[in-house]
Amino acid sequence: MPVVLRKVSSASLNEYPQWQHDLYKIYADAPEQRRQLDASQVPLDAPTFVDQSLQAGAYFAAALFNDHLIAALRVQEQEDVWQISHLCVRRVTRRRGVASRLLALVAAEAAQVNKSLTSPLYALEMPDHILLQKMGYQLDAASESYLWHVRH
Secondary structure (H helix, E strand, C coil): CCCEEEEECHHHHHHCHHHHHHHHHHHHCCCHHHHCCCCCCCCCCHHHHHHHHHHCCCEEEEEEECCEEEEEEEEEECCCEEEEEEEEECHHHCCCCHHHHHHHHHHHHHHHCCCEEEEEHHHCCHHHHHHHHHCCCEEECCCCEEEECCCC
């Protein structure tokens, strides 16, 4: 499914208010553990999860198709790495390669600015492990996360 990468921040939601509704739908479809900001928290409802993520300085990398966001993942930028988490695809568009495409687009964007990606293990389910491994992420037991390094 051809999708376009969009960075969704508080500022972009002012310009595209429909995106906020789309993000709420994406995370309303998500398993509860996808709506925990960290491993020690209880799951939040979708609007609270999205709003608190943005207030914490994160943004969402999202897949846009036919003027609607159909998938998203949370990005927290750090000095030399982007932490990605909370990948979710709308239930009606699952099993069409959207998650793989979104991860590939985010990796390409990270490579352009010479950043590595990391994904913490706490919020991953078995299909996530398989997908990340297929895409070349390496498990780092010490940091309890998957790592993807920029290839020069």
